[in-house]
Amino acid sequence: MTEEQMLAGCLQNDAASQDALYSRHSPRMLGVCYRFAKNREDAEDMLQEGFIKVFSQIHQYRNEGALEGWIRRIMVHTCINSLKKNKKFSDSVDISFAGGIGIREEAIPSIMQAKEVVECIRVLPLGYRTVLNLYAIEGYSHKEIGIMLDIEESTSRSQYTRAKTMLEDILIKKKILQKPKEKTTPVAAAI
Amino acid sequence: MESKYNIENFERFLRDKTDEFKMYPSKRVWYSIYNNMHPGNRLPSISMCIVLICSLLLVGYLNTGSNQEMRAAKVLEKSSTIASTESNSRNITGVSMASPVCFYNAALAQTSTAVNNGSADPVYAATANRSAHVFGHHSNASLPRSQNIAGNGSGENTAAVDISTSTQTLAAVIEAGAQPPIITVNTNPASQFLAGTDQGTFQDVSINPVNNNSIAIATTSKNLSVQQPAAKDQAGIKAVPEADAKTQENASNEAVAVNTLKPVETQQADNAAPSETVAGQSTSAATITTASDKAWIENYAMYNRPATKKWAGKLSWQAYLTPSVVYRKLYNNTANKDLSGNGTGNFNNANVDVAVTQKPSFGLETGLSLQYDFLKILKLKAGLQLNYTRYNAQAYENQHPIASSITLNSEENLPYEVFRTTPYSNNIGLNPVSLHNETYQLSLPVGADLKLFSTDLISWYAGATIQPTFVMYANSYLISSDRRNYIKDRSMLNRFNVNAGFETYLSFKTSGYTWQVGPQFRSQIFSTNNKIYSVEERLMNFGFKIGITKKL
Structure with missing residues (x-):
């Protein structure tokens, strides 16, 4: 079934088309939700809510960009709304004051490749993780993140910097990322 | 691990890696989406609820009425017939299958005993081959993909478990926990064998928690053979206790040999390829031979996480107390609405509810229920509940009992009178007295709560339950045929009944409780x-429920 056929079917609330669309996009979208969620069950709840929005608002899709991108934006917004609704989000980590949180090395999971990277992201505190997901992976600007999370733009910036530092440390310890090679200065080279 | 990325292209690295990441949702998600998008097709689940409620009503109905004993007798008769048939068939099956009673923990206990006594040279052997699969997602525990495990003590304290490859799956999982290890084996009358003194077949093996280690084994092996006694050299790989003899002597009697042993040498080179430690305490860490094994194991662990969390956050306990006011309504039994001129001369055809002087009284309900968040707006619940109901009839007590009668229905639904003596008069007497019709009930409420409105702090629900009820004790005063007297008689009490509960409530969240x-x-x-x-009596309770709920 082509994407056009799926879209046409979904517009008519056709279950087979919805199933096809869901089957095609749900694995990647669950990966997106999983990065935001506390656990797999929460991620599946977010995915479910997100796809219900997708199917009920499919008529708003204008064919102006990739369908996956449109679905992905709905998923991200659903995840953020879900985190906001959950009181634990504000209780667990105040996004403005998460600076002092450390990560125990034994908490770093040992999962391979992409899974390992995602698991390392999920080790981060919730506030850090959310900003990092939105900025580095989803491509939102700090201004947009500030509006989405009800925080200052500068807060988003500082949180991202800290999250990035923390994640880099983890990835380097796991030997997934390489440390940048030290550049020799001309003076040092001369000596 | 070599990486083409470095910190300078950190964002690109994250995007690339996370884009590669996919997870496959469970079927439940699609079903929920489907139900949301196509509410008209939800009928199967609604019809299931209706069937459930009807079944409960039917059970209540079958336990009510004059034919109760006859029906119960029939059911018993049928049950005994079925039981007899099943028993016979089991016996037949039992003849054809062996009766292996093999508990792996017994073998472990023997080995452990040998270790503790210090009199034996317990050898734990483990040979791995690549024909099956093993995973372990805790860093300190793993097992080879498929194995021949032989526990070998000296002399009589020996036991060997050989898991050889076959076509079916043997899965054994040891999770962290405080309980001692238990391996239970289900028998199967298939053509498998058990070597040595015991013979039998095994299809499923499960291992319960072992101390603080987590071990997960999945293998395609099926045949287990237990050899008792077994020679030391039978095992493919020998393993000796990791700790010295002193340590062994100090080991707890509950210590498990699996946790204290590690393989040290391989006798058969063919079997040595993926040789791995069976399991160890934190000091005897597992070794994994190849990167592909590790990748497979971690991949398996990633997508096969314990399903126990599925219920987490959706289950909650509720305790509640409901003081109530109890009303009752009396009806003439429909079969006897007009009994004038039918030979029951004492029968008063007046409205029985008007003929008696009655006052509502108090009741009490308390119980525990387990609630499951089926949908975001729908909670299913079931529990256990105690009810006390009381209703007062105003009467007079006479010094001497007088003769009176009550009208009953025969099995053919024809009325007849039985005679009793009673000191209680409905209209005229010496001492005013209040007669307490009371019941003590045990109920199993099953129902659902629907969320009507919700804010962050407060929610409004409406709920309904159906409550199969057993009446444990009752005081029952029956009105006489002529409506002039009350007769105390519990013999006609309906022991089984059904109640329906309806409620609406506000739910407040506090720290940890609702x-x-x-x-x-x-x-x-x-x-x-x-x-x-x-005379039919229907009780109605109007109460005010106070409940407290805690998430599990």
Whole structure:
């Protein structure tokens, strides 16, 4: 079934088309939700809510960009709304004051490749993780993140910097990322 | 691990890696989406609820009425016939299959005993081959993909478990926990064998928690053979206790050999390829031979996480207390609405509910229930509940009992009178007295709560339950045929009944707990007394429920 056929079917609330669309996009979208969620069950709840929005608002899709991108934006917004609704989000980590949180090395999971990277992201505190997901992976600007999370733009910036530092440390310890090679200065080279 | 990325292209690295990441959702997600998008097709689940409620009503109905004993006798008769048939068939099956009683923990216990006594040279052997699969997602525990495990003590304290490859799956999982290891083996009359003194077949093996280690084994092996006694050299790989003899002597009697042993040498080179430590305490860490094994194991662990969390956050306990006011309504039994001129000369055809002087009294309900968040707006619940109901009839007590009668229905639904003596008069007497019709009930409420409105702090629910009820004790005063006297008689009490509960309540969240308060209505569906008695009594409770809920 082509994407056009799926879209046409979904517009008519056709279950087979919805199933096809869901089957095609749900694995990647669950990966997106999983990065935001506390656990797999929460991620599946977010995915479910997100796809219900997708199917009920499919008529708003204008064919102006990739369908996956449109679905992905709905998923991200659903995840953020879900985190906001959950009181634990504000209780667990105040996004403005998460600076002092450390990560125990034994908490770093040992999962391979992409899974390992995602698991390392999920080790981060919730506030850090959310900003990092939105900025580095989803491509939102700090201004947009500030509006989405009800925080200052500068807060988003500082949180991202800290999250990035923390994640880099983890990835380097796991030997997934390489440390940048030290550049020799001309003076040092001369000596 | 070599990486083409470095910190300078950190964002690109994250995007690339996370884009590669996919997870496959469970079927439940699609079903929920489908139900949301196509509400008209939800009928199967609704019809299931209706079937459930009807079944409960049917059970209540079957336990009500004059034919109760006859029906019960029939059911018993049928049950005994079925049981007899099943028993026979089991016996037949039992003849054809062996009776292996093999508990792996027994073998482990023997080995452990040998270690503790210090008199033996316990050898734990483990040979791995690549024909099956093993995973372990805790860093300190793993097992080879497939294995021949032989526990070998000296002399009689020996036991060997050989898991050889076959076509079916043997899965054994040891999770962290405090319980001692237990391996249970289900038998199967298939063509498998058990070597040595015991013979039998095994299809499923499960291992319960072992101390603080987590071990997960999945293998395609099926045949287990237990050899008792077994020679030391039978094992493919020998393993000796990791700790010295002193340590072994100090080991707890509950210590498990698996946790204290590691392989040290391989006798058969062919079997040595993926040789791995069976499991160890934190000091005897597992070794994994190849990167592909590790990748497979971690991949398996990633997508096969314990399913126990599925219920987490959706289950909650509720304890509640409901003081209530109990009303009752009396009806003439439909079979006896007009009995004038039918030979029951004492029968008063007046409205029985008007003929008696009665006053509502108090009742009490308390119980525990387990609630499951089926949908975001729908909670299913079931529990255990105690009810006390009381209703007062105003009467007079006479010094001497007088003769009176009550009208009953025969099995052919024809009225007849039985005579009793009673000191209680309905209209005229010496001492005013209040007669307490009371019941003590045990109920199993099953129902659902629907969220009507919700904010962050407060939610409004409406709920309904169906409550199969067993009446543990009752005081019952029956009105006489002529409506002039009350007769104390519990013999016609309906022991089984069904109640329906309806409630609406506000739910407040506090730290860790949720409080519920709201009105409740409970109605008894069947009469307090059975169909033999010519007057039906229906109780109605109007109460105010106070509940407290905690998430599990």
